[in-house]
């Protein structure tokens with residue numbers, strides 16, 4: 473027992489739990505709308521709100537609807553929205569040229585949001601998978617995902633996103649050397665204030681299943697991503713990746729998935745003290761939202777409890793599909 477704790481009955485922990493006022497006073501961690509980055513799925517068309525079967529409550533939105541979503545998020549106090557394009561299969565090629573097309577879906581959505589809701593930060597995804605006929609985050613040559621040629625393409629992709637007005641660039645590809653190359657490319661082109669939120673510790677996880685449905689990549693993916701995403705068994709390697717990405721110029725780092733990797737979040741925050749984010753990924757969302765839909769869990773309560781857990785583990789913020797629902801609840 474710690475010397476500061478007198479024995480029972482001098483110390484009764486229940487005293488500080490006896491009323492809402494006392495509980496509020498000694499609460500160690502807080503959750504606020506400003507903790508959230510909201511990932512949204514963008515698709516072609518106008519006025520489109522298309523439900524995603526494996527993610528109850530999440531929709532693919534056309535650009536006009538994404539702008540509405542951004543407006544709503546901003547009003548709720550959510551600081552950032554993160555765009556993931558559902559790309560027309562006809563635009564997927566082996567050279568992934570759509571990834572740096574100034575007129576691609578992600579760039580169009582970025583410009584539309586920055587024009588209509590300049591106060592919200594737009595985060596974009598750097599990786600080739602939405603545009604790759606092989607469904608991989610990098611180029612495939614002779615059945616292998618190649619690193620260095622992919623990094624050059626990622627820089628082109630990121631520059632087109634910065635040009636469109638992205639505030640935060642999120643490389644989710646897990647190639648080696650990409651943070652340094654992206655930082656150098658952004659500096660050289662005058663984008664000194666574009667931030668990099670590195671998916672530093674991204675695991676080869678089965679929890680991404682619903683996301684791949686949402687962006688239409690499940691059918692395209694050949695094989696798995698284990699040669700570039702991390703082995704879920706590893707923790708020291710995650711610390712080395714976080715350190716490497718910070719040294720190469722990442723402003724913020726991310727652990728992904730989140731709920732099954734809270735130990736990694738805690739360790740990264742304690743070791744480096746950098747702005748640390750977790751991604752509560754599609755499968756984690758689906759588990760909670762799916763169970764809530766069936767009445768097996770109290771949806772609102774598990775949502776807030778799961779989000780608070782990230783803050784308690786040391787995260788500065790959370791990418792979560794629950795962002796608007798949680799922000800609404802927190803405001804009420």
Ligand code: PBG
Pocket residue numbers: 597598599601609644645679680681682683684697752753754755
């Ligand atoms: C791919 C990417 C993935 C996610 C974000 N970016 C999936 C993958 O690596 O296959 C997953 C997000 C989620 O599951 O919510 N670059």
